Amino acid sequence: MPIRLYDTRRRDKVEFSTMEPGKVSMYVCGVTVYDRCHLGHARCYLAFDLIHRWLEKSGYDVHYVQNFTDIDDKIIQRANETGGDWKVLVDQNIATYYEDMDALNILRADDYPRCTEYVEDMIRITQDLIDKGHAYQTDEGVYFHIDSAPEKYGILTGQNIEAVRSGAGGRVGATGSSKRDHKDFALWKSAKPDEPTWDSPWGPGRPGWHIECTAMSMDHFGAQFDIHGGGH
Template identity: 45%
Template structure:
């Protein structure tokens, strides 16, 4: 039984989908005014890993993740770049798709954009006004937060405390337009020259929170299984989504709320910020390191835990990933001389490790214990591959299982190195073997060095010479 930690109830609960065999899941996407940073990537990778595990269990996952493509940040970026908001959005949505593909994040079932759902947003706001949950003021439309009796439940905050905080963080001119400081914007009147759409309240654009309520319910229904996002979105974003959605529909918005932990940078655990000079984008990182290393590093930390982004932790992830790759190659290499048949004892050990993996992942996606089971599988693979006699059925089962479990973490295990060779490289390897038999070790060493210079690494094993490309 899969158990997940529900932020709304602050406890682990058995996961029971609304529709057997189907998971309906919404995860807040980025505001596309810049390249995504490692905090954005952490959330995207965490929920992609969760999605992959659901798929491993046999679920069909309807996964929706939005783009906020109209916002103050986009308006400022467009002005600074002397271009339009849609062009800024198009540029960084394209970059998002490229960067997330590089770290092997599966595309969402739907990637809706706020600007493509303006009629639905306006209709949603109209219903809230008609029900008395919202009101127009000087071209803006605000939601009466205090009218929603469960306001503050998700973030576990008292309404009076929220009122004090709202008074401290809202501009005086906006406060003057509100009935209550904790009320939040559903529709914002456009300033001269800003991007806008016509509405019953004048030219304007949607507030941030209303976008996700509209797009999630449009694609997944009034009630769906999982709503995910970063811890920083619990309040006010997700709190406001619940209030406006449940006020409109009269139904529970999402059954389970999952929130991923923060990312800190450096050995001092500093919060990432541009002012501290430690702002790191995925676009820049993947030019310097293997994107699979970044993926593996983030995917193997349990989603609710904080991640410390350091070079040392990246190096450790690279080393562990290399061990899995090598175990996979060892198995694939031995398929060339395997005998027919299988080994019952090895297959029994394999089945036990798969059970350990599932038990770990069923505990709120405990990837740390899950990957530990995969490491044990890699050890079993290496021990078996080193035996004098190996059997094809056992090798195949070990190989496919190792690749299958690694894929839950978004890791692609590479094809065997011998599939990468060409005739010229093989001829050099054959020449080296002949030189070694003739005890011409100087020539053999020279061939090895020449191949290394071409990025071909030779490995002498009891079963023969192996090679891989760096």
């Protein structure tokens, strides 16, 4: 019996099919490890555990990747609040994540990449987006320019670019942001005092949240894969 999954692009449940017969590539966005897991995390990973189990039971060869976001504003903020090392905080919360998921009898993924292991890939992808005219540098870092691809924005999420624009309310000018448009999002954040940084063509800084899963999923699967999931 085939499985039907909700396709966010078509806004409907569709019969699942794979790019390669008998094989499934599945990437599920993982936790940002600034704290212990909560009920929402349990709900998300239990849902994909059911899909994972069904696919394997049905005879598919499943390659399941789930990342850890181990560098982020929330991690830095929590480490500063507690006066601890952000790397220690990350390792502690990853360890408790495994404990929590094991307690729920959730099968482990095949790979658990960490964002900090892929910074060079993120820099390369960001530079490629700049070269293609989809991103630009400011004194705050590098931003993806949504209006560079208006026909593609929101295809998977169902967001309407005009509706997003109408909700701006003048926030860009009020906040002093150097973004061209309030919708644009950070691919690279310039260094700030007391934050971890990496060298880049745009000066020291760290990757933005939006580019991280792009780099990790492309490393494991290439430009396309069968299932991309996450929390809601």
